Amino acid sequence: MLSDPDIERAASQLADYRTNNALPDILDKYSALLEGYRRLKSDYEEERDAREKYKQMARGQERNPFVLVLVDGDGYVFHESLLSKGADGGSHAAQLLHESIKASLQLKGLEHCQVMVRIYANLAGLSKTLHKVGLAGTERRSLAPFVASFNRSYGLAEFVDAGDLKENADFKLRAMMNLWAENTQCKHIYFAACHDVGYISDLVPYMGNYGRFTLINTPGVKFHDEFTKLDLGIEELPGVFRAASGGAPTWSLGDQAPTRTDGQKAVCRFHSSGRCKYGKACKNLHIEDATNSKATWRSTTNDPQSAAGGSLQEPRRRTPPLFNMRSDVATDFMNGYSAHATSLLAGLDVLALPKKGNIPEGQVAVNKNGFRLDPYIPPSGLEILSRLKAHISRQRVCNNFHLNGFCEAGDHCGYDHGPLEEGFKQALESLARSMPCGKRGACRNAACTCGHVCQNGDCKHRGGNGYCKLSPQSHSEELAVARYVPATNDPPHNRQSSSARASTAASTTDEDDVPTMTTRAALGEEEEQGISSRKSSGKLIELDSIKSTMST
Template structure:
């Protein structure tokens, strides 16, 4: 019995141990689970910490970058605000200064610069009342074809334009000296030259922050409309751009709705006349007729102070009176029948015995050389008559036979400095038709000065012969196909001009 009790006790003890083992296993499992949760949470915290560290470092880097950018921007803004200026660009071929200013030469240029500066500053001070506009600089550029405008003004009788007196050049120098940032820029002939310079300068200035306001003077030329079209919708440019109106603006500029302003104290409000009224040919002819020597049908003048006497050879001796510059009429000897005396001509002395005459009239002066200008004061080439095909044939045969081209200097100007060493053909004198053909061929060589040439002896070309009908892609007259070839002014070699019929 004692043995059975002991076994039961052991069984109960074993069962107790099993329960304890199970409780221990549960506790250990729970501990492990909680440890796993804690470990995962710890890892998350570590990851969060690492992220925060990286994020902090990133923001610190960005903060440093932004700080440097802000400093640079601040410095840039200070620089921008430190040199503000107003820019004025004007097409001087169309915006012409007042006559009284131009006539005054250098002094007029200085006065024009002073007046224009005052007009600009008055406008700016009203347009920007909150800004210190009195400290803004004013930069002015007048872009023009100096020689072409000078010729036009001279033809209109406004200024002198001779070798000794270049009034417009003096005016430009005076204008440039009036203010340190004022410029009178000569771009030479060719409308494209001025247009390109003005267009590119304007494009540059609208992008510069220091340029607070822009004044532009194009209102006489519709060619500038495409330049201004993009700016009318640009909120950064539109308020800063003002058009200077000299002559009444073309309709296209009015539709752009830019603000327009006129400086009537500085610029002409009327266009230059296309032609200048001069004495008519009939009036000049009548005056010339009064001064001309009388013809045989006119009443004879009183007899001269000395009459001729016969010399040993039967000729007439002519004695001059006190005025040697004017030839005297010589009385003819009376006939044996006692007929009335018949006066001789003003320029002929008649021999008594033989009737032989000696011509003492002054030599007919050679016609003055000249060149032609159109209404824009651009040189145009005079049209040649149609060339006879036979002349062309002889011309080609001459060159083919010699194997050389004809020398332009020798045949057209009468002299070649190279003499016998010249590589071109001199030879015998050309006929009038051949000379005309050679002149026409020389027109195919562009003149260095193109439409601005003022040399009356120049035989080279000043624009394309075919103009807009030219089919040569590599034409040597690029940029000179839209020239108005209708001559309006004839300029003689001595500087005098003659307006031609419109």
């Protein structure tokens, strides 16, 4: 049996154990740890689910990327060469617009994106305006066949009639831009409404967002200076919208003579040139030339007798300027015979040219007259032109090597055979095709890099301002392929020999101190009168012709 001291010692130990027992604390901490773990697990599962949903959403947004092309159709009017074709012109307009945007996307690294086009316009008002210049019929919505063909040609292209009320097109355009501007599936927006400063406030939030917005400029309308302050990309789409001569007088639709109706007299074609032999006895109307025509229309409007007799009257309401025209084409329209201008435009359907991949190897394409046809070259933008000029200012390039894959001079060639940036080859081919081939349509050399037919969208022969070196026959031939004929291995027939071409350069420059651009393609025809030229080892090419050619 324990002694009393042992009992006291045991009791003291028991008291100490009860005082220092940590097990309850350990159990409480363990319980709290389990509760914290449960909360962390719940948060983790929620975060994991949210992450998975985000990944699925991101995959969905990247699945169908697209770019949006917004066009105010009341200000940006399609080219006459397209409008004059009626329903067929609608499909060609959609195709040309689509190819121009695709060419621009290649430079932005967005060639994988689809192109969604939305054009909004007052169709009735636009039809009426274009009817006055002979580009539309007399019906209230005479452009309807053109629009229907445009909409059928490409699933994501829509030409929408916004209605007759004022600002309807503006309202629709703003709504579409605000809807897609922050959408991640929409990778880029091309904005073609820079004739109206009312859109400035809508674009201000995106100022400086060069990678998101591109403004479309066209010489046919005034590009307001306020848009340049937005620090956004600016590009042109040559050949798509109406382009006007920079130096030609502006022709406003509100100042022109209205077209005649069935009850009015025809316009005498010979009076303006002083060749009408009937004088006042002529049964047709005698209209003054373009410089005096406005006064003539106003005088006939104020004359009740002339108005009753069916003479031309000024419209009741002045229509805002829609586009400019070259003075010679405008004169044709005002003298009542627009067929001359439209026939030239209709014959220059470059979209009918064969695609390079469709031409069989060892053959060349010809039309029904046996005239040599070049492969279609998609238009190149001004951005690629600037980069190409900068490249050539450092090192001149060899056309034969880059376009045909070989060079007769080989290692002795004085021009660059190094790789070109993406897009340069297409622009270089456009430049080479602006040089006429000496054999013209009779050329059968598949390796010939010179031009046989005109593909310049701003060519002076189709109402533009670009200088073109190709012969008149190159502008009048049909561009539809009739057949493919065997090619020859003859050297290109220019006015220089092969050895001369290997050592001869044609340089390009302009007034703005543009870097020299050298091409080994030789010129086949002399410069036209009035064009600055100079002869040395090559010939001087006007920069305007290069710009218009390379952007076509």
